[in-house]
Amino acid sequence: MDDILLLDAIERYRNGEMSAQEKLFLEELRKKNPDIDQLAVEHLFFLQQLNNVGNIKAYKHSLDEVENKLANEGVIAKKELKGRAKIIFLWKRYRRTIEVAASIAIIVSITAVMIGLKYSDKKVSNITPLVDNKLNEFQSKLDRIENKLDNATMVLPFAKPKFSANFRATGFLIDGSGYLATNSHVINNAKNLIVENTKGDQFIASAVYVNKNTDLAILKITDTSFRKINTLPYSILKASAELGDQIFTLGYPREEVVYGEGYLSAKSGYSGDTSAYQISISVNPGNSGGPVINRNGEVIGIISSKETNADGVVFAVKSKNIYKALEEIKDQEHIKLPLNATVKGLERVQQIKKIEDCVFMVKGN
Amino acid sequence: MNTPEKEQNLLRGLASNDKSAIEAIYRDNYGTIQSFIVKNNGYPEDARDIFQEAMIVLYNKARSESFHLSCQLKTYLYSVCRRLWLKKLVQLQRYNPANESLEEIVAVEEDLEEHQKKDADLSMMEDALKKIGEPCKGILEAYYLQKKTMPEIADLFGYTNADNAKTQKYKCLMRLKKLFFAHYKT
Structure with a gap:
């Protein structure tokens, strides 16, 4: 039997588009022929997986939309709001590192500014808005x-x-x-x-x-x-x-x-x-x-x-x-x-x- | 408080991707989860990720045939989020055992294992879809996910007639199956 026809039949079977007679015929065929049965089982499983992908995608999309709506209403904390809490949290944790880094940064930026001043006049003409x-x-x-x-x-x-x-x-x-x-x-x-x-x-x-x-x-x-x-x-x-x-x-x-x-x-x-x-x-x-x-x-x-x-x-x-x-x-x-x-x-x-x-x-x- | 019937309805809505059900569940539960996560070394945006994942666990559960929720929705969601968050903390090495207190939770380990397996299957299919490339991906999605008819697809992808499109779809399908099962069986 042609594979394309068989797969088609299985899909119609799955979607409930078959007449009772056709259904019976396919079921009979599967019983008699283990190869066909194997193919049907595999294909049904595959279609199930493919469908899941679509469903989850649509569902995630709905989740995103609901989240957005609620965030606009203020039910869900906004990303911007985290600023303060986050800074305090990070500050406590990395205070020492930040202090060291800051002093290095100051030295580096002073040097950079000094170098920058030397060269800055020439550069501007090279970019076009x-x-x-x-x-x-x-x-x-x-x-x-x-x-x-x-x-x-x-x-x-x-x-x-x-x-x-x-x-x-x-x-x-x-x-x-x-x-x-x-x-x-x-x-x-x-x-x-x-x-x-x-x-x-x-x-x-x-x-x-x-x-x-x-x-x-x-x-x-x-x-x-x-x-x-x-x-x-x-x-x-x-x-x-x-x-x-x-x-x-x-x-x-x-x-x-x-x-x-x-x-x-x-x-x-x-x-x-x-x-x-x-x-x-x-x-x-x-x-x-x-x-x-x-x-x-x-x-x-x-x-x-x-x-x-x-x-x-x-x-x-x-x-x-x-x-x-x-x-x-x-x-x-x-x-x-x-x-x-x-x-x-x-x-x-x-x-x-x-x-x-x-x-x-x-x-x- | 929600009655069991109302919760059943919400879950049925969830299974059919009904936005009003999703919104109702968010409204009832999001605040609790957010404050739990913020109290436990997290940021509000972590709460969004965790809650979304928990909603997917719930979705898979609501869609499964053997579906049965043995406790209140609120308790269930809390337990799932809690489990997910503690796992994440361990991953981030921020976990502090002092957080582990004896709060009322239900066992969700099994559901989460199932969720992980489903997630893995899902990404296998997504990977396979990515690999077959266009126009195959588009054709298969149009047919199997968006449920478009063959004449529509022929029109959309520029095939002269529905039969040509069908042959092409079949070829694409065989390639996708091959890719998917190659990974799935290993």
Whole structure:
């Protein structure tokens, strides 16, 4: 008997799709023929195992979602809350070591600063921030035509001030109520800021935090038309990412969202900057401010710049700087970072589908 | 307090992946487990991991045919989490025997052994699925897990008709079985 037919029969038997007669026939066959019986037993067991994988996967997904919900309600302690308790705990345990380490660190950093001062002037010119400052003429022409069209028809789909942007970059939500992270060099000196999602909806935003040292900025969507997103699909990693981690990013080097993937190549950024990572990925002006996400759906950093003369040498601000930033502005802004990555374990295409809604184009002038 | 009937219902909900049942169990029990773990040398995020694992133990138990819960759900979960956490502490070498006190717990050793075996089987299948690669993985998942029909799969994966897709599925299935049993039998 053909194996393919037999397996098919066993599967139909298992799913209860067989008529009583067919069933009887198969059972008879199994009784008479030990080989077939063996195959059936094996296949049924195998299908059982395969099903278990699917069930557990779905179940874990539900667990994650429930956890997220409860964490937002405060039933489950948040990861951020652990800070204080953890510090006390670690302090008690490692006090002596920390003291020794601190004195060494002081000596080393003084030396480093002195060396740094000597060389620092030459280095800066070698990296390019990845903001697209030359939104080319074509774009401004397009804007003019759009403007004319709007005026001609007198139907304004969005009652937004039309303005022509002179840069474009990327940002991503860190709190579904309308807070985004991006680079500080992106919004440098911008008077007006607008963020636009993949559907083309635009919202007015303003900066609530800017730190030029870490190149991190946090924007707040001030537009009332912005609809809150309840659960963000990714989480923000507080710990350090690992060398070789597979990563991907979404950003706006064009007017359309673009996907790129690569890996983490060093744990420090340009000339040993420990607040950044070096990653290998292909990016272009406009990618600045895009999230760097690992396979588990955790944001590990924010794309900021690339080395001008080398291809694929890109620097990204470490995600833990976001936590530091929130600590600094916690009195003014109440920002809740997402705790769990709901896209963990999904296929990449599915992950992107969920994540792209939370990645915005940042424009301004 | 929950009545036995209500607990049975919760467990049935759990077995069918019902989110409201999961949520109810979390609400009733999470706080106790969290404070137990934080008191015993752990962090809140350890509690999340441990509780999730315990929920999987409970899920497997709720789905097994011989299922029978001989004590209150709360006691059971506490016992499982406690056992899991003490094990973890030993692994981390943070274990302090002074933590061992005579609290009311039930024996869960057997359930945990079963859980470990199931977990091992599960990762064997997951490994095998990873190894066969795409499009096989996608096709098999679409058919066996997402219960898509053959014409849908043909459409999704770009086969000209359902029969072609079926032949491909069969080939993939044979490869997966081979990989899985190669590990399983050793």
